[in-house]
Amino acid sequence: MKVSVRVNGHDMTADVEDRMLLVHFLRDVAGLTATNVGCDTTSCGACTVLLDGESVKSCTVLAAQADGRAVTTVEGLAGNGEMHPVQRAFHEQHGLQCGFCTPGMVMAIVSLLRENPHPTEEQVRAGLEGNLCRCTGYHNIVRAALAAAEVAS
């Protein structure tokens, strides 16, 4: 079937299998490989992207469901060569090690801060419940989220 998705501001149209997942559309059709797959049970959040501005796990959305809608991945976050405040905060707070969970984490936090621009540490932790990281112990990810909130205010 034919689907058209606006990915990071560019329209992409392709003929895909009905059952193609959005994450595979992004990775294999759009060639944007930052968004990762870490599980097959909607548990890890490595695949988190924004769909019409809201965070979704792109492994649970069919490409067809994104037809006519806009997707933002981590590749689309920086503007004019400037990192987004959440990306910058991850860098400054050492919020990543191997980097595998990172694109999903960053997108989840972008979404979290849109909904709640001044979260407490507890709210950040609760908001990240669906995003697993095996490297950082979450300590610096939480700090990055709080630092990004600080910068934005």
Added chain:
Amino acid sequence: MSILGTRVIRTEDPRLLTVGGVYVDDLRAPELEGAARLTFVRSTMAHALITGIDASEALREPGVAAVLTAGDMDDLPPPPPESEGGGEGGPVPVGGPWSEPLLAADRVRFVGEPIAVVITDGGYQGEDAAELVSVDYEPLPAVVGARAAVAGESLLFPGTSSNVPVSRVPDSVDDSPFAGCDVVVEQDIVNQRVACLPMESRATAAAYVNGKLTIWHSSQNAQLCRLILAGALGMAPDQMRVIVPDVGGGFGAKVGIDRDAIIVAWACKHTGRALRWAETRSENLVGMTQGRAQLHRVKIGGNRDGRILAYRLDVIQDTGAYPRTGGFLPGLTCLMAPGVYDLPEVQTSFRVAVTNATPVHAYRGAGRPEATAAIERAVDLFAAEIGMDPAEVRRRNFVAPDKFPFATKTGALYDSGEYGAALDKVLAAAGYGELRAEQKRRREHGGPRQLGIGVSTYVEITAADAGAGESAKLVVADDGTATVYTGSSAHGQGHHTAWAMLVQDELGIPMDKVTVIHGDTDLIPDGVGTYASRSLQLGGSAVHKAAIEVKDEGRHQAAEMLEAAEADIVLDTDTGLWQVRGDPDTALTWAQVAGHASGGTLIADVRFSADRPTFPFGAHVAVVEVDTETGKVTLLRHVTVDDAGPVLNPVLAEGQRHGGIAQGAAQALLEEVLYDADGNPLTSTLADYAAITATELPSFELVSSETPTTLNPLGVKGIGEAGTIGSTPAIQNAVVDAVAHLGVRHIDMPATPERVWAAIEEARAQ
């Protein structure tokens, strides 16, 4: 001013944050254009004979190029002969009748064992086709758990007489050291099986490139992969190239290359097709090696004044379906059994048992977390028995600072340590006295939310294979840039930043002009890799050594150019300029000096090896709240001293500690791989396996402490595994401590609400 010891944020990050890393499945190399997908057909039975495999239906599916089974593997060298297996020296499969095949031929021994591969043109066809391959089984009794294995009612390997391929058990047990003790405590302890769970599962790609079998693999060491592949496929190492791109975490489970990935390489060789494989998480949770899986029996004896006189640790290692590591893991556990204590008598034994479960291998700490968990629990049991504060019992038994280097009863030689100071620091930072007072208040008040305070003190062994060393090649070019080729293998630790800092510090070439290259056997044929917390002490020391050699050669060139004696030539490491001493007008850049050397480059190609391993140490305090009505445990605080010598970059060292603490907490509180009575895994998806999340953890409180070693020029020890080793027993002890006043003596990990609640109920009933 030296950059070493300062907080430098990572040079790796901008790429990872803006376009993402390039992990194996992200590779878009032209050689992999049009690569076929490889999908495994895996055993659904824990223990069975294979009586038939029918691939005909799968082969009729569109897009299915081939289905390969063990019958197609007629081009492999014979399996290795039987060996003792690895002891403390390193992991070596036992071989002989215990050999692990690549694809299972006539028998399967764990759910998830590879039986066949399906090669498809792409998309989702692979999983569909794999489901259509039908395998006929004749079930055999499943051996579930190490105790059943040792009992030996059903044997896993024909031609053997037990399920214990390796053991080190004394002929007779000497109980006399316990005879004179005021108090002797014994306890069975489960150190449960856990999943390593790197967020990137296993992934491999393979293709012939310029006549060379080229393997891209998610690994902790490209060179070891090549060595293993050469042996398994019967090829010369130089007919192969292994490339390790970005790696999404390893934690020991990606040391080298395991059977699934070797099969991918074989299938590429066999079919001549470029292939890709990236496992699903559900495959990962049955196929990737798992960690810990030990049963302990501890016996500890001592006097009422707090002095411990004898300790015994008996270990049964569940090694899973194949003894991949020989006696390596329990060997390390026994080596490190006495921990930080100066004990007159230490006895150890181990047995390695094969079971119908996923094979076990290194997981962050590999044998040492188990040793620490056992002795730290034992010391708490002893302290509770004599009614002394557990911190005080520890203090009375530490190896004293003036005793280093200290030879333990188990054969380890601890290089340096300040165990009492580490404990004092962590207790002060935690506010131990105040915490005990708060605990007392809560106990007196009698409400359901009780406070538990857990202490652990640990020593561990890093760079256990110090003699194998690590390689480094440093090239300074006539454009003033430096390139480091390292045998160490970054997968999140921050090697690029750390190695560039070492070069800048020694040579004054700024970090942004230093490139670090790793993980490619064509560029770095000789290397050992990243595991056992060895990177900085061996790989970093090698970079340091290479920089000194380049500096000597640079001085030689500069002396010629400036027509001065070498002794009068100085390098200003702030500016990276060569000068004649006292003559600031004679400044040469690295570009000029390298340009003067033959070939326009200065090169040092070195290897650094250390005489012995190093022994980092530390002390952790965990504070938990236990709801005595529901058994729910909340980790409120975790305070640590982790002393691994001087810190190169606190940002990186703290990151290692954070990650380690969280993984240790995960074992103490949540994570456990479970099987049913037939050997079926019950935790084979991330929906069922309780991986720790941000909500179950607090922010960690880190206290710094730096006791150098003399075993390498940087004075450093390893920090990668320390957090895990210290945190698990501190948290477990805290949980028991929270309910000790109710009569609870011990609770096995993980401290799930059901288990804690049951322990409270049991104690109340008595």
